Amino acid sequence: MTAFGFEVFATDGAARLGRVHTAHGPMDTPAFMPVGTAATVKAMTPESVASTGAQTILGNTYHLMLRPGAERVGRLGGLHEFMNWRGPILTDSGGFQVMSLAKLRKMSEEGVAFQSHIDGSRHLLTPERSMEIQNLLDADITMAFDECTPFPATPEQAAESMRLSMRWARRSRAAFVDRPGYGLFGIVQGGVYPDLRAESAEALCGIGFDGYAIGGLAVGEGQELMFQTLDVTTPLLPADRPRYLMGVGKPSDIIGAVLRGVDMFDCVMPTRSGRTAQAFTRRGTVNLRNARHQDDPRPLSENCACPACRNYSRAYLHHLIRSEEILGPMLLTWHNIQFYQDVMRGLRAAIAEGRVRQFAAQALADEALGDIEPL
C-alpha cells in the first residue's frame, strides 16, 4: 500500500507542480476535483468524469451521512465501491454544510446538533463523528471538522470561530484512523485577518497534518481580498505538504491561487453551471439558452475534446436546453469539467516550463475578448 504523500517536481515563482499519492492512486497538482455531493458527480458517469483527466472527486459528509447513511456506505464497501470511482476521494467534514442550515442547527464546544433537511431527523456532528463518518466512507483525504467563518465577521468573531476550529482540529487529529495511503488535512481559518490566519496556520502546523486547506474564502469577500489573504497565508504553510483552497472557484480564481502556491481546488461551479445552460470557454461563459445560438452550426469550443464540442453544434445544445432534455445538462457538465481539467493541465505544463505567469496573462486576455461573435 502506498504511503500518503506529496512530491513537488518543479516550482515557478510560488506555483508548484506536484503529485499527491493516495491509497487509490495519484493526483497531479495543481488539481481541480469535481464535486460528487451525493455519491455522484451530477449528470455524469464516473467513466466520463475520468475521461476528462479528473483524478480525484469530492464527496460531502453531510449529504452522505443523511442519505444513504455512512454506516450503509461502509457496509457496501465504501464510497469508491458504492459509486464505482476507482481514483482518490476527498470528503469534506460536514462542517460547512451544517453551518448553512441556519435555524436547523445549534452549535456548542462539543459540535453541531442539527436537523436533516430531508426528513427532520436529529443528528450531532462532532470532530469525532466526522472522522468516523469519513472513515466509513473510505475517504483517501479526510478533512478536519471546522467552522467556516462567515463573511463579513468582526476580528473578534473571526478569532473566536477560528480558535474553536483549532480545538476541533486537534480533536480531529486525535480521532482520525491513520491507515497507509490515507491522509488528514487541517483547515486554516481566520477570515480576512492576516494575524488570525497566521495564528491558525501555526496552530495547525503544531498539530501536524498531511495537507493544509485554506477555508473561509470564496464566501463573498471578492477575488482581490481572497488573493490578499492567500498572499499572507500560503507562505506560512509547509512547503512539503499539499495546499487546498476549498470551494474555489472561477477559472481566474484558480489561476490566481496557483500563482500564490495553492495545489488543490474544488467547486460546484462547472457542474452546477452545466445544469443551468452555462458553458465555460476560454473566452468566458456562454449561456446556451440564448436564442442567438439557435442556428449556429459551430461547436461550443473549437479546441475542446469533450463530446459536446466534438459531436454537436451550438444550435443542438441550445435545442436540448430549450427542450429541457437531460442530454443538455449531461453534455454541458461534461464540457465544463473538461474545460476545468484543461485549465489545470495547462497550468501544470506551464509550471513545468517556467511560464506560468505568461499562461495566466494569456488566459485573462482570452477571457477579456468575450464570446465569439454571433453568426
Next chain:
Amino acid sequence: MTAFGFEVFATDGAARLGRVHTAHGPMDTPAFMPVGTAATVKAMTPESVASTGAQTILGNTYHLMLRPGAERVGRLGGLHEFMNWRGPILTDSGGFQVMSLAKLRKMSEEGVAFQSHIDGSRHLLTPERSMEIQNLLDADITMAFDECTPFPATPEQAAESMRLSMRWARRSRAAFVDRPGYGLFGIVQGGVYPDLRAESAEALCGIGFDGYAIGGLAVGEGQELMFQTLDVTTPLLPADRPRYLMGVGKPSDIIGAVLRGVDMFDCVMPTRSGRTAQAFTRRGTVNLRNARHQDDPRPLSENCACPACRNYSRAYLHHLIRSEEILGPMLLTWHNIQFYQDVMRGLRAAIAEGRVRQFAAQALADEALGDIEPL
C-alpha cells in the same frame, strides 16, 4: 449509395430473420428502435445507445416540426448530423401525436390543423407537408401520414378512419421524394376488424410501399386482441417487405408479434420506465425506488452488459433514485435499452437456429418467476 431494401435470411414459422438496408446502414431484424422524440434518446448519448446494439432510432415529426423546426434541422444538415446519430433514423408522420391533441386540432380531408402545445402557434399537417418535413429531417424511413384510429371504435368509425388514411397514403406516396437508400412505409389501419385490416392491406399493396406498418394497435385493446389482429394482418403483407408494429411494446408483446411475422418495433416504454425507476429484467420489471433495495449489494441483472449492471449495486441505483440524481435515469434508461436489444438479439439467434418458439416459452417462464428474492 445503397438501395433501400430488405433481405430475409431465415424463417422459423412466421418469424423472420432479416436485414433492412438504408442510406445510413443496415438494421438487423427483428429490431427494436429506441425513441428519440426531440432529437435525443432521453438521458442517453448516441454512443451509449449504439453500444447497446441499437441500429435505428426514431424521431417524432410533430415534436421536431415545432422545436427546433424542420427547416432549421434541414439547414443544419438533417437529423443525423444535428443529433450525431450515424445509423438509420425512422420518423413518424406526426399523425399519431397530432390526433392526441384533442381540443387543439381540427381534421379535414386536407389534413389536420392544430395548435402547438409549446407556444399555441397554428400549423397544418397534411400528407404533403409530412413528407416534406420527414425529407428535411433526412429520415431513412418515412412513414405515410395517417390517422391512428382510436380504440374502441365502431366498425363504421374504423372504416371511415381507415379509408381516409388510405387516401392520405396515396397522397403520401405521390409526395414522397424518392432517393436511393430512403424508404416510405404505408400503415395498415382498420382497428380490430379483420375485414377492414384486409381492405387496408390490399389498398396499401396496390399503392406499393418499401415496408408496411401495422398501426392502431397497443391503444388499449389488450395483448390478446392485438395478437388476433396480427394473426389476420401479417399474412396479407408482402413477404419481401419489412413489417413494423408501431408503438409496441412490452417484451412479451414484441416476442408474440415476432412469432406472428413482425420485423420492427418501437416504444417509449424502456426509456420512459428508466426515468421512473422501473427496470426491465428477465424476471419482470423491478421498481428501484422500493426500500427493499437499499442494502442490496447485488447487481440489477447478473447477465447484463450495461454499466448499471456491471458497475453498481441495486443499493446504489436505489440511492440515485431516492436522491433524484440524474445518473439514476441515465443508468436505468441505458439498462432498459440494453435489455430490449438483448431480447432482440436473442430472438434473432433463436430464429436462425429454428427454436424461436422455445425462446418465447422460456422468456414467458422466466418472467413468471418474478423478481429475485429480497436479501
